[in-house]
Amino acid sequence: MTHAELNTDIAKAHSSDFQEITEVWEASVRATHHFLQEKDIQYFKPLILNEYLWHVYLFCIRNEKQQITGFLGIAGNKIEMLFIHPEAMGKGIGKKLITYAIQHLQATEVDVNEQNEQALGFYLHTGFKVVNRSETDGLGKPFPILHLALANSTIIS
Numbered sequence: 366m367t368h369a370e371l372n373t374d375i376a377k378a379h380s381s382d383f384q385e386i387t388e389v390w391e392a393s394v395r396a397t398h399h400f401l402q403e404k405d406i407q408y409f410k411p412l413i414l415n416e417y418l419w420h421v422y423l424f425c426i427r428n429e430k431q432q433i434t435g436f437l438g439i440a441g442n443k444i445e446m447l448f449i450h451p452e453a454m455g456k457g458i459g460k461k462l463i464t465y466a467i468q469h470l471q472a473t474e475v476d477v478n479e480q481n482e483q484a485l486g487f488y489l490h491t492g493f494k495v496v497n498r499s500e501t502d503g504l505g506k507p508f509p510i511l512h513l514a515l516a517n518s519t520i521i522s
Contacts, residue, residue, distance in 0.1 A: 378423035385433050387414040389450045396451035400480040421445045437462040444475040479509040
């Protein structure tokens with residue numbers, strides 16, 4: 366995938382996209398969540414596909430071949446998911462999705478795995494600040510979670 370292949374239009378995702386979204390999730394997690402073991406990925410993958418995607422409003426960006434390169438999941442004012450395919454990382458897709466979430470969906474909160482330094486740096490750079498910490502994730506697994514809130518109403522570029 367080259368930069369020229371990227372299409373940065375954000376569109377609502379549908380249940381027919383769930384399998385592809387889960388594949389993007391898995392590729393992204395394998396590239397960024399080095400603290401997870403294979404058994405952890407295999408544990409979360411069916412939960413993503415069969416449960417979690419049903420509980421968020423999903424938006425995605427596709428390349429010119431109509432492949433999903435990144436997606437965003439929102440519930441209330443919280444970003445529940447934001448994942449970019451590894452081949453599309455560093456090309457502005459994450460920034461475009463988070464800007465959309467803040468400006469159009471009134472997102473003001475996000476949780477991030479403390480051990481995912483790349484994602485934490487991204488959220489801090491885009492105007493979020495750490496407001497709390499949990500020792501475990503929402504399922505009680507030993508993956509500390511940082512709770513972030515938007516520091517102000519504009520994104521820092």
